[in-house]
Amino acid sequence: MSGLCGWLAAGGAAGLATADGAAPTALAGMAAPLSRFDSAPQAASISEVGGVAVAAIDGSRHVYQQDGLQVAIWGRPVLDGSADEVACRLASLWLSRGVAACASLSGPFCLAILDSFSGSALLAVDRAGMHPLSYASNAQGLFFASSHDALLAHASVRGALDPQALYHYLYFHMVPGPATAYLGQQRLLPGEYLHVRGGKQCKGSYWQLAFQEPAAGRARASFASNKQEFLRLLRLAVESSLGSDGASTGAFLSGGTDSSTLAAIMGQVTGRPARTYSIGFDVPGYDEMAYARLAASHAGSIHHERYVTPADVLAAIPAMAAIFDQPFGNASAIPAFYCAQMAREDGITRLLGGDGGDELFGGNERYAYQALLSQYERLPIMLRQAIIEPLLFRQQRGKPWRLGEKARRYIEQASLPLPARLDGYNLLLRHGYRTVLEAGFIDTIDPGMALGCVNGAYWERQGQGLSQINELLALDMRFTLADNDLFKVRKACELAGVEAAFPFLHDAMVAFASRLAPRDKLDGRRLRPFFKRALAEILPPAIVRKQKHGFGLPFGQWLHSHAQLREFAFDNLTQLRGRGIVRPAFIDDLKGRLLAEHPAYHGTMVWLLLMLEQWLSQHPGALGALAGGFAANATETPVVLDPTA
Numbered sequence: 001m002s003g004l005c006g007w008l009a010a011g012g013a014a015g016l017a018t019a020d021g022a023a024p025t026a027l028a029g030m031a032a033p034l035s036r037f038d039s040a041p042q043a044a045s046i047s048e049v050g051g052v053a054v055a056a057i058d059g060s061r062h063v064y065q066q067d068g069l070q071v072a073i074w075g076r077p078v079l080d081g082s083a084d085e086v087a088c089r090l091a092s093l094w095l096s097r098g099v100a101a102c103a104s105l106s107g108p109f110c111l112a113i114l115d116s117f118s119g120s121a122l123l124a125v126d127r128a129g130m131h132p133l134s135y136a137s138n139a140q141g142l143f144f145a146s147s148h149d150a151l152l153a154h155a156s157v158r159g160a161l162d163p164q165a166l167y168h169y170l171y172f173h174m175v176p177g178p179a180t181a182y183l184g185q186q187r188l189l190p191g192e193y194l195h196v197r198g199g200k201q202c203k204g205s206y207w208q209l210a211f212q213e214p215a216a217g218r219a220r221a222s223f224a225s226n227k228q229e230f231l232r233l234l235r236l237a238v239e240s241s242l243g244s245d246g247a248s249t250g251a252f253l254s255g256g257t258d259s260s261t262l263a264a265i266m267g268q269v270t271g272r273p274a275r276t277y278s279i280g281f282d283v284p285g286y287d288e289m290a291y292a293r294l295a296a297s298h299a300g301s302i303h304h305e306r307y308v309t310p311a312d313v314l315a316a317i318p319a320m321a322a323i324f325d326q327p328f329g330n331a332s333a334i335p336a337f338y339c340a341q342m343a344r345e346d347g348i349t350r351l352l353g354g355d356g357g358d359e360l361f362g363g364n365e366r367y368a369y370q371a372l373l374s375q376y377e378r379l380p381i382m383l384r385q386a387i388i389e390p391l392l393f394r395q396q397r398g399k400p401w402r403l404g405e406k407a408r409r410y411i412e413q414a415s416l417p418l419p420a421r422l423d424g425y426n427l428l429l430r431h432g433y434r435t436v437l438e439a440g441f442i443d444t445i446d447p448g449m450a451l452g453c454v455n456g457a458y459w460e461r462q463g464q465g466l467s468q469i470n471e472l473l474a475l476d477m478r479f480t481l482a483d484n485d486l487f488k489v490r491k492a493c494e495l496a497g498v499e500a501a502f503p504f505l506h507d508a509m510v511a512f513a514s515r516l517a518p519r520d521k522l523d524g525r526r527l528r529p530f531f532k533r534a535l536a537e538i539l540p541p542a543i544v545r546k547q548k549h550g551f552g553l554p555f556g557q558w559l560h561s562h563a564q565l566r567e568f569a570f571d572n573l574t575q576l577r578g579r580g581i582v583r584p585a586f587i588d589d590l591k592g593r594l595l596a597e598h599p600a601y602h603g604t605m606v607w608l609l610l611m612l613e614q615w616l617s618q619h620p621g622a623l624g625a626l627a628g629g630f631a632a633n634a635t636e637t638p639v640v641l642d643p644t645a
Contacts, residue, residue: 002040002060002494003131003146004074005030006052006112007154008121008196010141026154027051033149037323038497045070049116050141057349057499059243062087068116069094074146075109075131076243083107094122099195102206106507107240110146110188120197127207128356128505129177129190129482130490136185142196148182148325152621158184159621163444166327166581170436170608171428171450173329176483181326181622190482209477211470212515220517227534230512237506238265241352249501250275250348252339252489253303255291257363257528258354260543261535262503264299266352274301277343277351279308279335283554291546298540306342308335310562313553317568321614323495324487328615329608331553333488340496351493355485356504359476360513361531362521365547366422367472371522373421374468376414418468419458419475420451427605436586454479467518556603559595569606572613579616582609 006027023046031042034055043063044053052072054061062073064087071087071094079086079093093101094113099122105111108130113122123144125133135144136157145151152159160183165175177187188194191207214220242249251266253259253276266274276296280289289305296303316334324333343351358364376384389411413421423429428436433447457478461471486502493500503509520530532544559566570591577584587609594602616622 002034002055004054005145005150008050008142070114073111077107077109124193134187169327237503241501241503249350251352258357260295276301278305286554310558310565322618336492340493340498350499361528368525373414469522556599572610576613
């Protein structure tokens, strides 16, 4: 929960840090947003070169100050195998090893070190990006915080909203790092550090995910030995995630393989039934409660469940928009919040999440589908271009050949290279950005940058000789996990006053997964064959066989059935018309024809726009920046909408 913040004054300037006793006030102002939702206790340190503060529960709050050094850590890191006196020992390691000290840390954390002797600073985040950290620099110094709301609370940091970030939000449903929602602010990527000294910045990686694919002809480890190692590491990861008081730790339980595994292993590790928490929806095709109950019964857990309603969504939207420090459009944050809230009311202070299992062991359906599409690439080019494609794409009486419609769609997708074809169902691409966005807004952005973000992350792995499955896993670890799933769960838990932990992202587990052969993650179209086989004695067969679902929100369906929710959503879309971002004609078409044609698909777009409007309304600083930019010609500033008013 919560986070850290602080600054390093430019050139070690004492003025910014201590003039008129302003430093404690400035630092308290930055730290206040960190405790806004969970009231986490704070610890702070002020010196002649800067200040640091950490707001977090006991065990996740580490501050050290001595001999000209300030060390602030948010999280639960392990240093050289020990979690004791981490900040003090890291200070010593910094003096002897400098930036290389980061490589000795594991577990979830972000950190800041201020060194008054050298006038330097070090910022770093954990290997999986579980604890974020952003920064901004100007003539006054280097400013940093795990939340943009905290960063913007310092008077020396500007809050100009970046229109490119808003485009990326509509494209990705979040703002991918290292960019942020604000101009001049950057976010560290997983395993990255920033070293600042003498006004110069050096950013690099102290750790990167490295796959160790077996060389051709080299003997692979047996399934039995891999299984033994996997189960040992799984128990270790769960045990280390329980904290000092495992009795106050529970687990999300969706009924999928990852959460079901954690529930079972928790019982084995603690010797007592795990406490598990599930969310359901009274909507056909969305309710997975039967699987959650099966998993709970099999694991012998003490199970709790709640059915989320449209009224629950209405009540949660403003707070959910407020807690995210930049636009975020994953609707499953709502059920994740209610799941965490239910756990908190039951006395739980920490929840284990199964996030990372799919991205390490090959659990997403798109991996199998991309493997199927890639089979077309292996056909001889003459066969494809001279026979298959002319046959399937020929026109008969102005209409496509009826029998080849599915094949046409397959070839259309297969003909695109990776990673471009991953965006086949992208809402913004399907409609066309010129149809969706205002011309004035388009003039401020580069639409090609979105695909450039994905290409950059994907193609940096090229030349490493990786299999397609490992290339996709690396991409998802970077985008799907760090920028989306972890962000979602962590903030939803923070809103409920619960700490989140992710055993599958334990460093030893990540290292193990990177050594598995590609066929252990995807065999033909069989998803994560090793994972499922290794857990066959732990999980019910029905859980092993089921497709991934999670806590997806039936928002589009509820727009049709719940008048108050629809009214609130449409009111927010009307408010958004005056921002200069989305074309009013598209909003009108979305509310009418498009939503009626496909409630689930276009309901997602309604949610994205609704949450954008709510985020702007809940963040006055961002709203002010927007009003002075591409929305300057708006005739009226929309007001904040509250569904409970």
